[in-house]
Amino acid sequence: MKIDFLQLYAEVGVCYEITDAVLNPLIENLNKLNKTLPHYDKLFKTTDYELVFTISATQEHKNLVYGPTTSSKNKVVYFTIFIPYKTFSCYTQQMYYILDTIAEGMIFVFNKYKVDPSGINEVFETLKTLIAKDPERYQKWLKDLED
Template sequence: MKINFPLLWAEVGVRYEITNTVLNPLIENLNALNKTLPHYDKLFKTTDYDLFFIISATQEYKDLVKGPLASSKRKVVNFSIFIPYKTFSCYKQQMFYVLDTLAEGMIFVFNKYKTDPLGIKEVFETLKTLIAKDPERYQKWLKDLED
């Protein structure tokens, strides 16, 4: 199973500065955990599928997680994680809030499917430590190497 955050969706007037500098190591380290959801392993008859978490920023409080939306044909499972909008005085505080909310949403999904979320929180905490040491680095977008 491959975890990804393919889409950042925000309502008008809502904005979080989530860069690929934050998302790339997050995706890489989450996938290094080699997690799967047995329910979808069985449904798709494989562990080769995508687990997508759509990051959604919202003005009003909604459920933390919506989904799943699954496609057997494409072997993909989509969940949306809703991050209630708040303003912050610095990038580090904003990213800590975003990352904590994403971790909570992912752990909720793994628990819902009775799958041990061990390691997920640690991946987020490690990234938060790196951001705390050099927030300016993580605030910048890196050009895609594949272009």
């Protein structure tokens, strides 16, 4: 199972600047945990599928996690994590808030499917430590090296 993230902000003026400099190491380190959801292993008859968390922000009071939406044809499972919108004076504090909320949403999903979420918090805490050491690096978008 491969974990990935999308960002979708449906409310005007309600978004977070989560760069690929933050998402890339997050994705890489979460995938190193080699987690799967047995329910979807059975449904897709393989462990070769994607678990996609759509990150969104909202000013309304919504549930933290919505989903799943499943595409059997494409072997993708989508969940949406709604982060209550707040403004921050400091980039590091904003990222801590966002990352803590995403981690909480992911752990909720793993617990829902009775999968041990161990390792997830550690991945997020490691990234938060890196961001604290060099916040400017994580605020910038990386150049796409594949082009």
